[in-house]
């Protein structure tokens with residue numbers, strides 16, 4: 001929707017926001033009224049696009065949701081606002097970076113689905129299983145050492161070594 | 169093997185065979201995959217996209233996957249070839265029409281049952297397309313291809329979200345199951361809107377194969393799942409195989425019976441008119457041909473017209489499209505010339521018709 005000039009029915013081409021003693025004053029003016037106000041002179045130096053961007057920036061800063069969407073993905077630099085534009089994420093890490101704001105969206109898009117329960121790639125699956133197995137064995141080893149059962153600890157250490165060799 | 173071989177026949181999926189092929193034209197199963205360590209396609213640099221392309225090409229064009237895979241680099245392909253691939257359902261329109269220098273390709277299996285798009289929205293979009301209702305066969309085939317590629321490529325995958333895709337609507341299994349259905353009787357009887365509403369309630373997407381929005385020229389509808397997270401591949405396939413498709417088939421069959429019982433004369437007239445026009449017209453438009461072929465297909469399936477077969481009609485749905493017509497003729501044609509060529513092709517292919 002195109003905004004009309006504050007003073008007449010022509011489309012507004014000049015936008016400005018001033019903060020004056022804590023009060024926000026927005027101005028939307030057509031070319032003619034803007035030049036009367038003295039705004040048009042400024043826009044000779046400031047291309048209209050930039051003016052609009054500044055305008056949008058000022059506006060979006062008072063949207064509370066900006067806090068929850070957080071910053072950009074550390075890996076690819078995509079922001080959540082950029083994602084909103086075309087619904088495309090930038091890289092695999094974006095799923096971590098935006099996990100929270102994505103959760104609602106995913107739930108709505110997938111009939112309430114929040115977690116993957118389908119195929120696991122053999123390698124990733126093996127990796128995960130292997131990690132879980134190693135974690136269990138190391139925990140047992142730790143318990144053995146703490147309990148001063150050195151015989152068991154030695155056996156577990158051998159097991160772990162063998163397991164690591166087998167699965168890499 | 170090259171693209172010119174493509175013009176005299178249709179892919180396996182239009183053979184008109186397979187279970188329930190009177191109503192189910194084809195079954196399609198698609199997986200979306202990305203390679204770990206790279207940004208998704210849209211955010212990847214040109215150099216990175218070239219790297220993805222080279223990595224994929226090396227793994228795909230090997231005999232491990234299948235013999236005689238056709239690899240097509242799309243930036244180097246003429247627009248007409250790309251259009252041909254779109255008409256054959258081997259690439260998406262988006263993949264065909266991306267900017268000229270965007271590094272991207274498609275690999276096509278010898279019988280066209282599978283195709284792998286590289287650098288579309290995701291690094292890999294692979295599909296298996298088969299005639300009739302063959303979803304589990306299609307899934308087994310794509311799953312095998314996926315396993316072979318996964319042996320050599322690290323996929324972007326996370327425990328909670330599954331296979332990571334550029335668009336979160338595909339994340340999880342990355343699986344899109346679609347069946348293409350021919351539903352002329354539901355259209356004639358005006359019941360098709362009920363199917364649309366029911367499908368929407370079941371979280372399925374319904375699209376006309378030809379035509380924009382709710383238009384479905386040729387009464388061909390594509391029904392696909394939209395949920396990829398929180399549902400296993402088996403669940404999605406079972407929903408289609410055991411519930412969704414059988415119910416729509418039964419509904420279409422009821423509508424066909426009702427038409428024959430209650431409006432036999434008008435119905436037969438509609439079917440025979442389709443035959444008459446298709447075999448005698450001298451000028452044929454691209455939309456008109458679809459609705460006439462649809463009625464002829466129905467007529468043959470019900471045994472009302474016996475002068476041609478389903479396979480021929482299925483192929484004509486494909487061969488009468490612009491790029492195919494022009495490839496067959498071996499030259500570019502303007503719209504009026506195409507309409508005349510289309511009418512000529514129909515008269516030639518529909519045996520028993522006027523061949524003059």
Ligand SMILES: [Zn+2]
Pocket residue numbers: 005006007008009010029030031032033
């Ligand atoms: Zn004004």
Ligand SMILES: [Zn+2]
Pocket residue numbers: 073074075076077078089090091092093094095097
């Ligand atoms: Zn990212």
